[in-house]
Amino acid sequence: MGLVARHAEAAGIPTLCMTSARDITRAVNPPRAAFLDFPLGHTTGKPHEPDLQRRILVEALSSFETMTAPGSVKELPFRWSEDEEWKAKAFAEGDERTPRHDTPQYQDEEDRRRAEEGGSPSCPVCRT
Amino acid sequence: MGPVDYIPRIRDNYARLGYKAYNWVVNPDIAPWAPLPKPLSQCRLGLAASGGIYVTGQVAFHYKDDASLREIPTDVDTKDLRATHFAYDLSDARTDPNVVFPIDALRRLVREGFLGGLASRFHTFMGGIYSSRRVTGDLAPRLTARFLEDGVDAVLLVPV
Numbered sequence: 001m002g003l004v005a006r007h008a009e010a011a012g013i014p015t016l017c018m019t020s021a022r023d024i025t026r027a028v029n030p031p032r033a034a035f036l037d038f039p040l041g042h043t044t045g046k047p048h049e050p051d052l053q054r055r056i057l058v059e060a061l062s063s064f065e066t067m068t069a070p071g072s073v074k075e076l077p078f079r080w081s082e083d084e085e086w087k088a089k090a091f092a093e094g095d096e097r098t099p100r101h102d103t104p105q106y107q108d109e110e111d112r113r114r115a116e117e118g119g120s121p122s123c124p125v126c127r128t
Numbered sequence: 129m130g131p132v133d134y135i136p137r138i139r140d141n142y143a144r145l146g147y148k149a150y151n152w153v154v155n156p157d158i159a160p161w162a163p164l165p166k167p168l169s170q171c172r173l174g175l176a177a178s179g180g181i182y183v184t185g186q187v188a189f190h191y192k193d194d195a196s197l198r199e200i201p202t203d204v205d206t207k208d209l210r211a212t213h214f215a216y217d218l219s220d221a222r223t224d225p226n227v228v229f230p231i232d233a234l235r236r237l238v239r240e241g242f243l244g245g246l247a248s249r250f251h252t253f254m255g256g257i258y259s260s261r262r263v264t265g266d267l268a269p270r271l272t273a274r275f276l277e278d279g280v281d282a283v284l285l286v287p288v
Binding site: 001009010013017028029046050061065094095098099105 | 129131132133135137138141144152153154155157158159160161165167171173174176178179182185186187188190191192193210212213214215217218220221222226228229232233234236255256263267269271280281282283287288
C-alpha cells in the first residue's frame with residue numbers, strides 16, 4: 001500500500017497509510033504512516049469495539065495535520081493485550097495461505113447467487 | 129515487547145519452504161509530499177483498503193494475482209459488506225469489516241465534525257500482489273485516477 005501512497009502523493013493527493021507491519025512500511029517509505037501494533041487483519045482496530053476504532057482513527061488521522069517530514073511513522077498508543085503473547089505466534093511457520101484459486105472466492109453461497117443473478121440492490125452500478 | 133519484524137520472519141520461512149527469496153521493496157529516497165490543503169474538519173476524505181472487502185451482489189475477488197478494484201458506496205449498509213482474501217485470518221473481518229475497512233468510524237467522524245466529509249465511494253482490492261512493478265505501473269495509477277475523479281482532499285490507505 002506504501003507504493004500506492006507514494007504514487008497518489010506524487011500526483012498531489014495527501015495520503016496516510018495505516019500499518020501493523022512497521023518494518024515493511026519503513027522499507028517502502030510512504031509519505032505518512034500510522035503504526036498500530038496489532039495482529040495482522042486488524043489494521044484499524046478490534047472487532048465490535050466502535051469506540052476503540054474511533055479513537056484509533058482520530059489518533060491516526062491527526063497525523064495529516066501534525067506531520068511535517070516525509071517518511072514519518074506515528075506510533076499509535078494502543079495495545080492489543082497486556083501480555084502481548086500474540087506476538088510469539090504472529091507468524092506461523094509453513095505456508096498458511098489459501099491456495100491461489102482463479103475463480104471468485106465468495107464469503108458465502110448467498111453472495112455467489114446474488115452476484116451471478118446480476119447486481120446488488122445496494123450497488124447496481126459497481127458489480128466489479 | 130517491540131513490534132514484530134515480518135521481513136526476517138518471512139525470509140526465513142520462505143528459505144525453509146524452499147521458495148525463492150522475496151525481493152522486498154526498499155525506497156531509501158525522500159518520499160513525495162503533498163501538504164494537507166486545509167484543516168481535516170473541512171476535508172473530503174477518500175479511502176482505499178486491501179483487505180478483500182466487497183458488497184454482497186458484487187463479484188468476489190479471486191486468489192490468483194487479482195488486482196481488480198471494487199467500488200463501495202460510502203452509504204453502504206455495513207451488514208452488506210463481505211471479506212475474502214488468501215493471506216490473512218478472515219474470522220474477525222467477517223464479523224466486523226471495520227477491522228480492515230473503517231467505514232463506521234469514518235462516518236461517525238463526519239457526524240462529529242472531525243472530518244469535513246467523505247468521497248461518495250471507497251475503493252477496495254485484494255492485497256498480496258507480489259509484483260511491485262504491477263502495483264507501481266498498473267494498480268497505483270488506476271487508484272490515483274479514481275481519487276482525482278472523486279475530488280478528495282486526502283486519502284486514508286488501509287492494508288492488512
